[in-house]
Amino acid sequence: MALANQATYFSEKEQSFDSIILYMDLDAFFASVEIRENPSLAGKPLIVGGNPKTKRGVVSTCSYEARKFGVHSGMPVSQAVKLCPHLVMVRGTYSLYTKVSNNIMGILKHYSDVMKVAGNDEAHLDLTDVVSDYEEARKLAMELKDDVYASEKLTCSVGIAPNKILAKIASETDKPDGLVVLKPLEISDFLAPLDITAIPGVGKKSKEIFIRNGVNTCGDLAKLPHQLVYQKFGKYGLKTWKLVNGYNTEKTEGKFVSRERKSISEERTFFHSYSNWKDIWVSLDSSIQTIVTKAKEKKMNFRTVTLKIRFQNFDTYTRSYSLQCYANSEKQVREVVSILLEEFSDKSPDNIRLVGVKISNMIKIDDNQKTLTQFFNKTD
DNA sequence: TCTGGGGTCCTAGGACCC
DNA sequence: TCTGGGGTCCTAGGACCC
Numbered sequence: 001m002a003l004a005n006q007a008t009y010f011s012e013k014e015q016s017f018d019s020i021i022l023y024m025d026l027d028a029f030f031a032s033v034e035i036r037e038n039p040s041l042a043g044k045p046l047i048v049g050g051n052p053k054t055k056r057g058v059v060s061t062c063s064y065e066a067r068k069f070g071v072h073s074g075m076p077v078s079q080a081v082k083l084c085p086h087l088v089m090v091r092g093t094y095s096l097y098t099k100v101s102n103n104i105m106g107i108l109k110h111y112s113d114v115m116k117v118a119g120n121d122e123a124h125l126d127l128t129d130v131v132s133d134y135e136e137a138r139k140l141a142m143e144l145k146d147d148v149y150a151s152e153k154l155t156c157s158v159g160i161a162p163n164k165i166l167a168k169i170a171s172e173t174d175k176p177d178g179l180v181v182l183k184p185l186e187i188s189d190f191l192a193p194l195d196i197t198a199i200p201g202v203g204k205k206s207k208e209i210f211i212r213n214g215v216n217t218c219g220d221l222a223k224l225p226h227q228l229v230y231q232k233f234g235k236y237g238l239k240t241w242k243l244v245n246g247y248n249t250e251k252t253e254g255k256f257v258s259r260e261r262k263s264i265s266e267e268r269t270f271f272h273s274y275s276n277w278k279d280i281w282v283s284l285d286s287s288i289q290t291i292v293t294k295a296k297e298k299k300m301n302f303r304t305v306t307l308k309i310r311f312q313n314f315d316t317y318t319r320s321y322s323l324q325c326y327a328n329s330e331k332q333v334r335e336v337v338s339i340l341l342e343e344f345s346d347k348s349p350d351n352i353r354l355v356g357v358k359i360s361n362m363i364k365i366d367d368n369q370k371t372l373t374q375f376f377n378k379t380d
Numbered sequence: 381t382c383t384g385g386g387g388t389c390c391t392a393g394g395a396c397c398c
Numbered sequence: 399t400c401t402g403g404g405g406t407c408c409t410a411g412g413a414c415c416c
């Protein structure tokens with residue numbers, strides 16, 4: 001199909017933008033809370049996460065001063081220390097972060113009933129029914145930022161755009177303490193100069209593939225014919241292509257749909273070698289108990305059990321098994337894990353670095369179903 | 381550089397069915 | 399003797415996000 005036809009290739013609906021979405025992201029959240037609690041940390045390169053004594057683990061969050069040295073979240077602590085020798089490390093006060101996050105989300109709720117919290121430092125608000133235009137949205141965002149700061153002495157970055165993904169991208173372009181408004185007609189021009197990794201979902205691997213094909217910026221991708229994009233980069237590539245060309249790639253359902261949880265898991269890395277399978281099982285049993293308890297709390301049953309095992313050389317395996325009927329007991333999980341673990345029984349337990357268990361293929365037990373189960377149990 | 385933990389989504393191959 | 403095609407489910411691995 002010729003380039004000229006591309007505009008008509010996708011449905012009208014896909015091109016239409018009829019929402020105003022605000023995205024808020026707390027700046028370097030964990031690190032900022034630590035600095036607030038201990039002002040002597042201000043201005044220093046700070047990381048939260050990892051073990052300060054052993055220098056093991058990874059960076060959870062880092063201050064902007066640390067980012068100047070190339071430190072970023074997910075980076076091994078040992079590497080961060082090499083990049084920035086005078087780095088200050090704190091382990092993190094997670095209960096405090098949760099409390100602060102809850103307070104802030106409570107504030108945000110006043111700005112729109114339609115809200116979606118994504119993690120403890122970010123949220124989307126649907127302002128479509130709250131404001132009449134983007135200028136009004138900007139004013140509201142300024143109030144919101146002031147409110148957050150007045151209440152918690154923390155800054156945030158805000159993006160306003162016609163959908164969630166664009167609002168997020170917009171907010172990322174002005175950090176910290178930024179506010180960016182992106183209107184529908186400005187989208188392609190706004191995205192064009194941005195690095196392709198500005199698109200959420202384009203990470204290290206995808207970037208390599210894009211670069212190999214001459215795509216460095218969003219604008220480079222936008223210029224390619226869409227058939228070529230699909231051929232080279234697949235389904236997700238095409239979706240990204242639509243995004244950078246100003247199409248609305250999000251379903252306009254009006255409200256944010258909250259999705260059911262798909263899986264519950266727990267995994268543990270051993271920071272010292274275990275010498276026998278019994279100790280491995282202590283860890284597995286504890287994980288099984290945790291995840292089954294969570295499933296029960298959420299009133300969900302599950303069919304698939306997955307064992308994850310990682311060796312010292314970082315070779316990682318997953319083995320899963322789907323039960324014929326939905327299950328909900330620790331005993332059932334333990335039996336499956338036991339069978340799945342047999343495959344590794346010839347390995348030395350010293351060599352195991354991590355074990356984990358996941359339950360998935362989940363279903364909500366509604367009240368109706370529950371009474372049915374009770375009925376059958378009684379007649380048994 | 382020596383790599384945490386909890387998630388989601390995608391891909392690809394194989395089994396099985398009609 | 400050389401073997402369709404579509405659909406669905408299961409499993410393993412991997413990219414990515416916060």
